[in-house]
Amino acid sequence: MTKKNNVSQAAVAAVLTSAERLDVLHSVVPDMADPDADFRDLAEMAADLFDAPVALVTLVDARDQWFKAAVGTDETHAPATASFCMHTIAEPSDGALVVADTVADPRFAGQPRVVGAPFLRFYAGVPLVIDEQPVGTICVFDIKPRPEIAPQLVAQLQRLSRLASSLFKLKHEAHQRALKEAALSREEQRHAMALDAANIGSWLWDVRSGSVSCNQPMLRMFGMKPVAIVQARDIFSAIHHDDRAATLSKLRSAMTQDEEYDGIFRVASTGRWLLGRGRVHERDAQGKPTLFLGINIDVTEEQGATQRTRLLLRELNHRVKNTLAMLQSLARQTLRRTSDPQEFMTAFAGRLQAISEAHGLLSDHEWGEIRLSALLAKQLAPHVRDYKKQIEVHKDEILLGPDQAVGLGLVLHELATNAAKYGSLTVPGGRVVLTARGVDEDGQRILHLTWTEVGGPPVDEPTRRGFGSILIERSLDKVMGSSVKVEYLPAGLTAIVRLPL
Incomplete structure (x- = not known):
């Protein structure tokens, strides 16, 4: 299959140099020249999907095409005017460009990478659209022509392009929030009373100049005179000698590894204990840190409350990472099991909602324990017409921790979805x-x-295990000693869950 592109060269050039398109590109991805490992998985998924040796996630400005992620090549950019992707972004916003044989296409037959190494013969690309503007592509290349391409492959490549576009947008929004937080930290005067009342010291370290701008609580904690700016070496020297080496080692490691700094130390002059947290806020083009943003909290008299806050922050960071990994796995597995876009979106959205409902309950309880009854209601109510009549619950008073709640929430969602499609509901x-x-x-x-379905149609055990069945069995893998057993009895499906609390 080859999708012909009838867009004229003049029209392609007009899209390439469009001021509106370039404004969106430069505002959302100002660091387009820097490769981004967050997009590597998408490029690998595209390469696997087409079994292609080369796959790219690209951004295209008026002059250059930048590779944010690349599989099968070490190049990081190419001239925009000599690229396949300049034709792709000129397509309609949901279009795709497939070139079955580049040698047979006059637009590409004379390109250096076609007539010379690596002798590209096949191309498929889909535009990345942000704020209704095509800013780049996700594409694959092969050194062999491909006369026929299954339509569902292009459809799945379009889904990957939408995921990549959303990720660019999310990263931009996260960066904007970080900039706003940094700006707030610089406005010390406006927030001095609130920070003083909370006894939180905030500081922004300009690594290149060595200067630190901080608020008054920070200076009081270190026993320093009230000044607007101090030197980093003065703050480091104020740390107790016994704690200084370990504290500076943690700080350097966090800056090098791009991790969050977290440490407790004493101030030499006052003997008070401080909790410090922070991370690199900005880096230069070479990746060296330029700004470091942090806070200090006096934990001498409030160790218990501060410890609980620190554990909560760690738990949230841990949960966010686990959730992102879980969502990525769910997306891959769901996509792998269906080629129908609507079926994919319905299945994935339902599983995403199940995780969201569990997270919402945990967030309301500060990521502590939640009641089983609340989780049951959240996960099952959307699948029934009359909860009280269709859901019969006999239970003890059970409290669930975060891992148990998220895993069991997915199990309940899959069981309820199956019951609403094929079973008693x-x-x-x-x-x-x-x-x-x-x-x-x-x-x-x-x-x-025990989950027992009654009053429904007769049940036959399926001949093929779908992803839902696999998800039911594996959703509780993070909880040691847990298990889920599903039995397809003629009277109705039964599931037995064993879950350590």
Whole structure:
């Protein structure tokens, strides 16, 4: 399959130099020349999808095409006017450009990379659209022509382009929020009373000049005179001698590894204990840190409360990373199991909502424990017409931690989705009976939960295990000792969950 591009060269040039398009590109991705590892997985997925040796996530300005992520090449950019992708971005916003044989296409037959190494013969690309403007592409190349391409491959490449566009937008919004936070930290005068009342010291370190701008609580903590700007060496010298080496080592490691700095130390002159947190806020073109943003909290008299805050922050960071990894895995697996765009979006959106509901409950309880009854209601209510009549619950009072709540939430979502599509919830008289008991086994509290469907159509065990079945079995993998067993009984599906609490 070859999709012909009838856009004239003049029209391509007009899109390439469009002021509106370039404004969006430069505002959303100002660092377009820097490769970004966050897009590497998308490029690898595109290469795997087409079994292609080369795949790129690119941004195209008026003069150059920049490779934010590349598979199969070490190049980082190429001239825009000699690229395949300049034709792709001139397509309609949801279009695609497929060149089955570059030698047979007069637009590309004379290009250096076609007539010379690496002798490219096939191309498929989809534009990346941000704020209705095509700013780049996700594309694949092969050194062999491909006379026929399945339409669903192009459709999946379009889905990857939408994911890449969303990721660019999210990263831009996150960067803008960080800039606003830095600006707020510089406006010390406006926030001095609030920070003083909370006894939080804030500071912004200009690494190149060595100067540190900070608020008054910060100076008081270090026993320094009230001045607007101090030198970093004076602050480091104020740390107790026994704690200084370890503190500076942690700080250097965080800056080098691009990790969050987190440490507790004493001030030599006052003997008070301070909790310090921070991370590199800006880096130069070579990746060297230029601005470091941080806070200090006096924990001498408030160690208990501050420790709880620190653990909560760590838990949130851990949960966010786990959730991103889980979403990426869910997206890949769901995409791998279906070629229908609508089916993919429906299945993935439902699983995303299940995670969101569990996270919402945990957030309301500051990532502590939540009640099983609340999780049941959140996950099952969307799938029934009358919750009280169709969902029968017999349970002990069970409290779930974060890992248990997120994993069990996905299990309940998949079971409820299956029941609403094929099981007892497809008929008005059908019900789900849930029994949840907490028992002590060898000194450990265990949840035994049974899901039983009654009053539905006869059940046959499926001949092929879908991703939903796999997800049910593996959603609790993070909880050691857990298990889920599903039985397809003629009277209705039954699931038995064992979950350490």
